[in-house]
Amino acid sequence: MIISLTDANKLDPNITQEDLDSFETSVRELTNNNFQNTFVRYKNVEFVNENTILVKDEIRGLRVGDTVEVNYSHYNDGLYVIDQIDGKQITVQETPFFVGNSGRAMLTKVEYPADIKRGIKKLIEYDKAMAGKLGIKSETIARMSITYYDVNAAENTDGYPSSLLSFLRKYEKMRW
Numbered sequence: 001m002i003i004s005l006t007d008a009n010k011l012d013p014n015i016t017q018e019d020l021d022s023f024e025t026s027v028r029e030l031t032n033n034n035f036q037n038t039f040v041r042y043k044n045v046e047f048v049n050e051n052t053i054l055v056k057d058e059i060r061g062l063r064v065g066d067t068v069e070v071n072y073s074h075y076n077d078g079l080y081v082i083d084q085i086d087g088k089q090i091t092v093q094e095t096p097f098f099v100g101n102s103g104r105a106m107l108t109k110v111e112y113p114a115d116i117k118r119g120i121k122k123l124i125e126y127d128k129a130m131a132g133k134l135g136i137k138s139e140t141i142a143r144m145s146i147t148y149y150d151v152n153a154a155e156n157t158d159g160y161p162s163s164l165l166s167f168l169r170k171y172e173k174m175r176w
Contacts, residue, residue: 001079003020003117003120003121004065008124011121011124012127020120023120027112030157030158030172032172032175033172033173034110035110035111035112036110040109042057042106043104043105044104046105047097047099047105050096050097051094052090053070053097054088055089055107058088059085062082062090062109065082067079067081067082068081068109069107069108069110071105073104074100074102076105078094081093081094113171116171118167119165119167119168
């Protein structure tokens with residue numbers, strides 16, 4: 001999770017967890033970057049019940065609230081937020097796992113830089129400010145005239161002006 005729902009609600013009380021998840025997916029897709037901290041990685045993890053991961057090694061570098069990514073499992077790949085750490089077991093908040101051991105499943109910590117967090121906050125503020133103004137090209141009432149910035153296909157990325165997403169450029173990775 002890039003920013004918590006609590007922090008996002010301070011900016012816009014109408015934002016939902018689904019909105020935040022879609023921001024995270026967009027950032028990862030637009031940059032082709034998983035933002036994984038490969039120094040905090042655990043291999044051959046097992047899914048012991050619906051929301052618990054068993055790690056073979058001692059857990060270091062992870063805290064409650066951190067985001068982890070599961071890869072190479074048969075059915076449980078994805079991003080999860082840590083709810084509890086108990087010994088060698090990690091409990092997550094989200095949707096239930098399929099119990100089992102794939103033999104190759106790997107868990108890696110995901111960390112987003114501060115400017116990514118700041119950029120997402122700006123996108124939330126933009127959504128809040130421009131929600132009622134989309135679609136208006138020009139408006140004149142008496143002697144007052146309003147013309148909004150025209151966003152065409154060339155200047156638009158995921159429904160936002162490209163200038164608002166410029167903070168992502170330095171994190172883009174080449175697609176192979």
